[in-house]
């Protein structure tokens with residue numbers, strides 16, 4: 001009986017209370033966004049930090065991503081006798097889908113875990129409490145700059161993934177699979193439109209904001225010493241990744257509904 | 265001028281664990297109070313509830329006419345500017361060196377020039393004995409040093425309310441006495457209302473004007489120093505005299521068999537030890553709220569134990585007091601004449 005009560009309590013906590021608190025924090029962060037003065041220094045530091053932990057892995061992931069796509073899709077397309085369309089697959093796969101996803105995963109894993117670990121450590125060392133007692137709102141001071149830095153860096157990461165992925169696909173297709181440069185580029189621009197890039201950038205910003213909010217929430221509610229921080233980091237990566245995939249689906253669906261597509 | 269703090273019926277629990285219930289007490293403006301209690305009775309939680317970091321289940325904490333736990337966030341930040349808080353582990357910002365840590369409140373809340381900030385910070389660091397450690401990071405110094413740096417940061421804005429969570433834990437006995445002197449001097453100087461959580465019996469016996477004690481989820485007693493030091497209440501008596509005999513055991517409460525065994529052996533906590541005189545300011549100034557030694561005992565018809573109010577040099581303060589006060593006020597009079 002008592003155990004059933006506990007389980008019900010846990011379920012209520014996981015499904016209602018935690019998301020409720022998360023949205024409360026998101027809302028408060030949004031309000032703190034417009035508070036003066038903006039924390040430029042923290043923002044720049046964080047942006048630089050996020051860049052430093054994400055750029056190298058992003059490139060390392062993007063190159064094989066472009067190559068693998070060329071390989072898989074290129075083979076299939078050749079069998080169908082439409083090898084000249086390989087460039088088009090790069091648009092579909094890399095610009096529209098892969099780059100936001102790769103960006104999302106890297107932001108969740110590299111930036112999210114770092115933000116959560118940083119804030120969690122401050123929380124259990126009572127630095128956050130001390131800050132509040134000194135009359136400083138930690139949402140304004142710490143969370144807002146991190147959320148904006150994540151969104152800002154997400155924008156550029158997304159660009160990097162697109163460029164590097166397409167370049168990787170191009171190199172692989174032209175040099176190794178015997179495709180022609182002209183066909184790659186022609187089919188690319190046959191399908192690509194600028195709104196593809198825009199939607200990917202919108203996604204990247206949304207993912208950056210989400211990952212940073214999840215990480216901040218988990219970090220600021222960490223408890224139970226160093227182990228608690230470890231758990232919070234772990235949950236941040238899992239929850240942020242799941243949230244980003246759901247958002248990706250929703251945003252893609254919206255994009256196809258709202259923006260007319262070019263035909264082939 | 266200090267601020268009076270009135271706590272009414274404050275209750276706090278975490279989930280099903282009740283920490284303390286119906287705590288009611290008044291910290292008189294400008295006085296020093298000490299909060300005692302066995303480890304884990306929620307003293308730190310009490311301090312955090314007072315500054316609004318933790319939300320109580322019910323109750324009030326009136327500060328300057330505002331009910332701290334029930335304020336809107338914006339107002340809460342405003343009231344917090346009255347506070348200087350020393351956390352149990354110092355709670356320094358790990359990303360800043362000691363200088364920046366201590367300068368932080370000044371840079372945030374005042375428009376002082378950087379040279380003025382520098383003067384104040386160095387003065388406070390000197391005061392807590394950390395001169396020369398400006399460039400050290402919190403991770404590079406000892407626990408006692410972190411405590412003192414945390415205290416310097418708490419004091420840098422000359423707050424009207426000072427809360428110290430175990431300022432003396434991790435300090436050597438000499439530093440503890442010096443720190444106590446510092447707190448008493450500070451209280452005389454800026455007349456702040458001060459609440460200290462401590463496990464140091466000597467501190468608890470000599471520093472405060474008032475003592476309170478938490479035990480078994482409630483405030484057992486709160487009142488003037490002399491009232492608790494002469495109290496026959498078993499918990500208070502055991503704690504303030506650091507005795508083994510009494511209701512407090514290793515796991516907070518002794519179990520029944522232990523108490524029965526104690527009763528069978530007929531162990532008696534023994535007579536009350538003498539009450540020490542209150543620590544005075546180092547330059548002889550009187551505290552604004554100074555009570556004469558033995559005043560409470562006299563007005564409540566309690567005879568102090570043999571040897572009370574005699575200091576280390578053998579002076580009997582029950583006798584010396586009127587002469588001392590006369591001298592002091594004459595001195596103060598001369599002083600103010602000279603100032604005119």
Ligand SMILES: Nc1ncnc2c1ncn2[C@@H]1O[C@H](COP(=O)(O)OP(=O)(O)OP(=O)(O)O)[C@@H](O)[C@H]1O
Nearest residue numbers: 223278283301302303304305306307308309310352
């Ligand atoms: N954030 C929290 N969540 C759940 N329980 C907590 C929390 N903070 C404190 N507690 C519990 O409250 C009780 C009192 O803790 P607190 O730190 O106030 O004790 P304390 O009196 O300061 O002890 P000590 O003298 O050892 O510092 C403990 O049992 C602790 O487990």
Ligand SMILES: [Mg+2]
Nearest residue numbers: 307308352429
């Ligand atoms: Mg404590």
